[in-house]
Amino acid sequence: MSLRTRIALAGGAVVMAALLAASLILYGALDTNLHDQLDTSLVHGAASATDVLRQLKRQDKGSGTHEPVKVGGTVVQFIPQPIWPGPTRDFIPLTERDVRVSQFNEPPYFQDLDGMRVYTTVVPNTDGMLVRVARPLSDATETLRWIAVLLAALTIGGGLTAGTLSRLAAGRLLRPVGRLTDLVEHVRATHRLDARLEVAGRDEIGRLAIAFNGMLAALETSVEAQHRLVGDASHELRTPLTSLTTDLDLLAETDADPELVSGARRQAGRLNALIRDLLDLARAGTGPARTEDLRLDLIARSAAAHIARRAEGVHFELDTKETYVHGDPDAVERAIGNLIDNAAKWSPPGGRVHVEVREGQVDVRDEGPGIDAADLPYVFDRFYRSAAGRSREGAGLGLAIVRQIAQTHHGVVEVVPAKRGAHLRLSLPAII
Structure with a gap:
């Protein structure tokens, strides 16, 4: 869930909770007020019962229960005092409480019965005659x-409106964060560090x-500074190393011990390979120098043929299909070459190295002996060498370079x- 959505939900929930609390309070107050109004109307109706009683007496001489x-x-309904106790007709039965009311005790x-709100009192200026005044509770309910219904609609509508407005406001407020995210993704994809973010304020985002x-x-x-160091190191280390190799070649033509000279030349070669690996590893972390569409199968065949010329006793089997990738040709060739060279180095005499290329995979x-x-x-870590590999030539940088180039x-x-x-297996995004 995005931050914008979370802010919208939080804003909507807060407003909805506030509206719900206000609605409950308002509903309770209105409920009390409407019932008070209903009771007041019943009291007023009972106070004017004398006029109604006069009309009823003209119609029915006032004998018995009306x-x-x-x-x-x-x-x-009017209830004369002489009929107590006993039931009345078509209305509410008399109770002992009614008797006490008529006797002013x-x-x-008020009472609620059968959906009616009933008020029982003594008719003014009579000797205990009761009057019941009733109205339907539905008048209030x-x-x-x-x-x-109105409060529920307002609560839900207010919450949704607040959520929508919060999302719009969050989108505006988080727009600088979105630009920052885009810039970070751009830097990660292009490895260009000269990009800058426009500063539009002095708040937290600014x-x-x-x-x-x-x-x-x-x-x-x-x-x-690292690039300058790499360039300086390349010049400062390769120049004396080249001179050292030349001197060893000249020394080999003299009467010097051949075995000693051969060992020194071998160590100079290892030092030269180490310097080359370090420089390649440093360059690989800066991103592709140049990119183009590449035939991955042709690069793998070329790398295998190059390594086969110096890997005596190792047989290479190639199974390649035409596949295209986009990248730095030198870096991709170095990565594939390191994988094949590593396989050749660990193969026993007469062993086979099988190279298969298809759909962007090598x-x-x-x-x-396997891994x-x-x-x-740790096989792709820099300078890592297994216990079995410490007796072999190499500095443990070949597979680290492959991983760096792949990334x-x-x-x-x-x-x-x-x-x-x-x-x-080396997997690169294939061009379809």
Whole structure:
């Protein structure tokens, strides 16, 4: 879930919670107010019962219990004192409480019965005659129901509106963060450290942009210093090494001990290979120098043919299909060459190295001792050499260079489980 969505949900939830709390309070207050209004209307109806009683007496001489009559939306019933105790007709049965009210031993009271709100009191200026005034409870509940629907709609609508507005506001506020993210992804993809983020304020986002620009500037300076160091080291180390190799060649033509000269030349060769690996590893971390569409199968065949000329006693089997990738030709050739050279180095005399290329993948298998399980997590680390490999030539940089080149080309190199020997796979994005 994006940060913008989380902010929108949080804003909507807060507003909805506030509206819900306000609605509950308002609903409770309206419920009390409407019932108070209903009770007040019943009290007023009972106070004006004398006029109704006069009309009823003209129609029915006032003997016995009067039938309930409707006056507007109100039901009124008069109950003369002589009939107690006993039931009334078509309305609410009499109780002992009614007797006490008629005798002025208990105040008038309200009750809810059969969906009606009933008020019982003594008719003014009588000797205990009761009057019941009733109105339907629906007069209040119907209004409350519509109010509840309205409050629910306002709560939900307010929450959704707040969420929408929060999302729009978050999109505007987080736009600088989006630009920062785009810049980070651009730097990661292109390895260009000269990009900068526009600073548009002095708030927290602006300070973050300033800090990020400062970090990029410092990193750019550091990388430039590294490049200068690589260039200087290349010149300063290769020049005396070339002179040393030339002197050893001249020394070999004299009466010097041939074995001693051969050992010195071999060590000079190892030093030259180490310098070359270090320089290649440093360059590989700076991204492809130049890129173009490449035939991965042709590069693999060329690398295998080159290594086969100096790998005596090792047979190479190639199974390649035409496949295209986009990258630095020198770097890709170096990566494939390192994989094949590593397989040839670990192959026994008369062993076979199988190279398969298809769909952007280069699989290299050998018939050597394989990779021990304890060494699997470290085979692509710089300067790592297994216990079995410490007696062999090399500085443990070949596979580290392969991984570095694979990463700069948005690919991956991995060890594939194999029943015999080692199986390494370089995968690069294929061009379809």
